[in-house]
Amino acid sequence: MAVLELNDQNFEETILNNDFVVIDFWAPWCGPCRGFAPVYEAASEKHEGVIFAKVNTEEQQSLAAQFQVRSIPTLLIFREKVIIYAQPGALPAGAFDDLIARAKEVDMAQVHAEIAAEEAKGKA
Numbered sequence: 001m002a003v004l005e006l007n008d009q010n011f012e013e014t015i016l017n018n019d020f021v022v023i024d025f026w027a028p029w030c031g032p033c034r035g036f037a038p039v040y041e042a043a044s045e046k047h048e049g050v051i052f053a054k055v056n057t058e059e060q061q062s063l064a065a066q067f068q069v070r071s072i073p074t075l076l077i078f079r080e081k082v083i084i085y086a087q088p089g090a091l092p093a094g095a096f097d098d099l100i101a102r103a104k105e106v107d108m109a110q111v112h113a114e115i116a117a118e119e120a121k122g123k124a
Contacts, residue, residue: 003044004053007060014053015078021051022100025067025074027058033073036090043093047100077103082111 006014006023015021024040026033044052057064057072067076067086077085077099084106091099 003041004051006053006055006063008062011055011063014051015081018051018078019080020049020104021053021078022103023076023078024052024054025057025064025069025076026054026072027056029058030072032090036073039091039093039096043096043100046097050100050104075099079103079106080108080112082108082115084111 004010004014022043024033024036026037028034040052040054044050055063057069067074069088071088073090074088075085075091076083084103085099
């Protein structure tokens with residue numbers, strides 16, 4: 001599957017309309033970003049049902065700021081509109097595949113229950 005280029009116009013729609021989104025925040029001048037790009041592309045071909053997207057931090061500075069991206073590459077994984085992973089750093093192919101597999105195994109019912117419980121505490 002092709003990797004989507006995200007911007008201010010399509011970011012929210014992508015997150016809202018897809019249950020599993022992996023995002024790579026990168027920049028053209030970043031050596032580690034360029035080194036990670038083939039790993040990211042290969043993973044996008046392997047993992048069905050997962051949307052792979054990129055945010056060019058030079059062009060989309062507001063998105064980078066919104067997610068407090070301070071170093072690149074930074075990976076974010078959204079499951080059912082919830083960020084379940086956010087870390088800077090490029091990963092080797094095996095580690096990236098393992099990360100995606102672990103993200104698929106996250107019990108999202110439990111995650112949503114924990115979020116609801118925290119929100120209820122905040123209102124009490």
